[in-house]
Amino acid sequence: MSRVRMVAWTGWLAAAFLACIGIAAAGDPATGGWHGHGPGMDSMFGGFGPGGIKRMGDQLGLSSEQRQSIKGIMDAARPQMQTLHESMRTNAEKLRSVQPDDPNYATVVQQVSQAAGELASRMVTEGSQLRTQVYNVLNKEQKQKLPQVQAQMQEQARERFQRHRSQPAAPSTDSSPST
Secondary structure, eight states, X not given: OOHHHXXXXXXXXXXXXXXXXXXXXXXXGGGTOSTTSSTXXXXXXXXXXXXXXXXXXXXXXXXXXXXXHXXXXXHHHHHHHXXXXXHHHHHHHHHHTSOTTSTTXXXXXXXXXXXXXXXXXXXXXXXXXXXXXXXXXXXXXXXXXHHHHHHHHHHHHHHHHHHXXXXXXXXXXXXXXXX
């Protein structure tokens, strides 16, 4: 497998691990839950969108004590996750800042590729630790129900993506003739 594919696969795996901890953000907005606690937090935890994470907690029947405990776990993890996110953004900007005809292009690509692999590894490790902490808050019944709820929400997300993908593109505003 090529290095680029390996990095992409590792990144996807990291995202999948983080998606699995979607219940971790099952805060209640009325009581200061996880929503609104930083940029992109819903997408970090599975991309279920606004309200999706709360629905997951609702479907699992989390108690207010469980929600509060999970909120504490997530609040403690937020700085690490934000640091990882910022590092990923910096890498992307570094790669975009150099063009293929630049003599340093290959070096930059290699540096960004290596850094991306290390970041993905950290995401998997830290995400799995976070997932374990959240999972330990669940009772036996909730743990048994979790795979079903996750699968259902992933299927709904896939359906939304397919609907979005099948919508026709907006007309181009370019008035130049195409040949």
